[in-house]
Amino acid sequence: MLHPTLRFLLSLLLLTAVSSPLSAQLDLASGTTGAASAKVTASLVSELKVAEPGKPFRIAVKLDHQPHWHTYGKVLPADVIGKPTSLKWTLPEGWTVEEMPWPDTHEVPSTDGKTSEGYDGIVYLPAKITPVANAEGTAEIIVKVDALVCDPQNCMPAKPEARISLTLAEKAETDPSVTEIFSQIPSIESSSLIKPANAPAKPAVTSFLSGLFIAFIGGLILNIMPCVFPVLGIKIMSVVQQAGEDKRQVLLHGLAYTLGILICFWALGGLVISLGKAWGFQLQSPGFVYGLCAFFLIFGLNMAGLFEIGASAVGVGANLQSKHGLSGSFFSGLLATVVATPCSAPFLGSALGYTLTLPPAQAMLMYTMIGIGLASPFLVLSLFPKLVSALPRPGAWMESFKQAMSFLLFGTVAFLAWVLTGMIEGQPMLFTLFSLVIIALGCWIYGRWSLPHKPARTRTIAVVLTLVSIGGGLAFGWPQVEKGPVNAGAHVEGGLTWEAWSPEKVAELRAANKAVYIDYTAKWCFTCQVNKRVYKDTSLQKLITDKKVVLLKADWTNEDPRITKALSELGKAAVPVNVLYTPNQSEPLILPELLSVDNVSAAFQGL
Known part of the structure; x- marks a missing residue:
C-alpha cells in the first residue's frame, strides 16, 4: 500500500507525462541528428569513373567539418572521452568492402577547455571495394557515417549519408580529377587491410x-x-x-x-x-x-x-x-x-x-x-x-x-509561485495564490483541533474541515492557462532591451547581417536566473550597445515546440543555452552554461 503523499507525487508526475504533446517531443528526437549532420557532411569519391567487374579499387569517404567542429577516429585513445567513428556500407549483391588504414588523428580543441584526438577540416577515410565478377551496367554505393561531432562547447550525434554511382565495363577508367586525393592514400597492394567495414566496432569501454x-x-x-x-x-x-x-x-x-x-x-x-x-x-x-x-x-x-x-x-x-x-x-x-x-x-x-x-x-x-x-x-x-x-x-x-x-521550504514555495507567474496571467494567478492561503488554513485547523487530548468528535470534524480546505483550495487554484501569443513584445530587463524570440525574427536579423544574441531560458531554471546577474554589468551593457547586438529572449517556461526544435538543432536538450550569431558566420557561438561577465564580453569583443 503506497503512502498517500507518495501517491500524490506519482500522480503529478504521471499527469505531466500524459499532458505533454507527443508531436513536440518527437521534434526533439528527430532534430538532433539533422542538426549535427550540418556540422559535418559526407560524400564519396572513387578513384575510378568506370570499374571493371571482379577488380578491386579504392574509394574514400570525404568528411567535411564546419570550423571548430571535429569527429573522432576509428579507435579512441585510452584518455579520450568520445565515440569512435564507424561506417556502414550498402553495396550491390555480391560486392565486398574492406576498410583500409585511416589517416592518423591529431589534437583538436574539445569541450570544457580541453583537447582531444580526432579529425577536423576535410579528411578522407579510404576503403577497398571489389565488384562481383559478373557485374554490369551501373551500380550505386551507399555509406552511412555514425559519429559524434563536437566543438569546444558541446557534442551531438551525427549520421550523414553519402552515395555514388559507377559504371561497369570491361576496362577500368580512372578519374583524373581525384588523382591528387588518392596519391595521399596508400595503394591496395601496399596497405594491410582492416576487418570488413560492416563488422561491429569494438565498444569504447574506456570512454x-x-x-x-x-x-x-x-x-x-x-x-x-x-x-x-x-x-x-x-x-x-x-x-x-x-x-x-x-x-x-x-x-x-x-x-x-x-x-x-x-x-x-x-x-x-x-x-x-x-x-x-x-x-x-x-x-x-x-x-x-x-x-x-x-x-x-x-x-x-x-x-x-x-x-x-x-x-x-x-x-x-x-x-x-x-x-x-x-x-x-x-x-x-x-x-x-x-x-x-x-x-x-x-x-x-x-x-x-x-x-x-x-x-x-x-x-x-x-x-x-x-x-x-x-x-x-x-x-x-x-x-x-x-x-x-x-x-x-x-x-x-x-x-x-x-x-x-522550514524557511528553506517556504523559500521554495516563493520561487515556485514566481515560476507560475510566467505560466498563468491575470485573475487565474490571483486565484492560485488565494488557494495557497486556503490550504494553509486547512493545515492550521488540523494543527489547532486535531490533537490527541481533544474529543474524538472534535478531531473528526477537524480532519473533515482540513480535507475540505485542502481539496477545495487545490480545486479553486488549479492553474487555468489562458492560451495567447507566446513571447509577444519587447521588454527591459537588467538595463537591457530584449526582443521576443522567434525563428522568423532570427532569420530576418541574420539576413540583415546583424549580430544576434539569444538567451534560451525558463523561469523554473535556477541557473538561468543566476546568469541574469551578468547583464547588469555596466561595461557589458556598453559593449552590447557599441557592437549593436540585438538581444532575443526565448522563454521556455511553458512548452514551446519551436524552442524545443531550436535547442535540438543546437545539440541541446535543456536550458540555459546562450548563443551568439555573428554576421557572415553560418554557425553560432555557444557560450558556457554558467555565464560570467568575462566570457560574455569575450564573445561580443570578437564581433
Missing part, C-alpha cells in the same frame, strides 16, 4: 566508463545546487534523528532513500529516451509546478510546528523502525530527484548530452549513475554507522533546527 564517472560526479554536485538545497534540510533532520539508533535501521533508511532516487531517475530517463522529452519537462506543466508549490507549503508548515502529521511523510520520523519511516525515506528520494531536474550542474550537462549518443540500455545506466551520485552522501552515512554516531546527539535543539529548516 563509457569515463562517462559513468562524470555522471556520478554530476549527480553528487546536485546535492549542493539551490534546486535541491531545500530538501537537504529534510535529509539532515533524518540523519540527525538516526544518530544512536539501530544501525540496521539506519542502513535500511539509506537504501530506501537511494531506491526512491533511482526509481524516479529510471522513470524520467525512460520518458526522455522513449518519447524524446527534454530533461526537466515536468516543470513546463503549470499543474505540476502548482502541486509542488502546495506540497512544499504543507510540509513547510509541518516543519515549522503548526501541526504534526507524522514525519514518515518526509522521512524524518521519530519512529525509524516503523514501516512509515522507511516509506518516508523512499519518498524523500523521489522528492529530491523531482526538484533536482531543473538544475544543470557542472558535469551533469555533459553527462545528459552523452546519453543522446548511447543505446537505451547504456543511457539508462548513465541515469542510474547520476542517481547514485545524488544519493551517495546519505548512503555513505548509512553504510558507515560511525559517521552517523559522530553527528550531534538528538536533543531539544533539534526542534529549533527543524523549524529553521
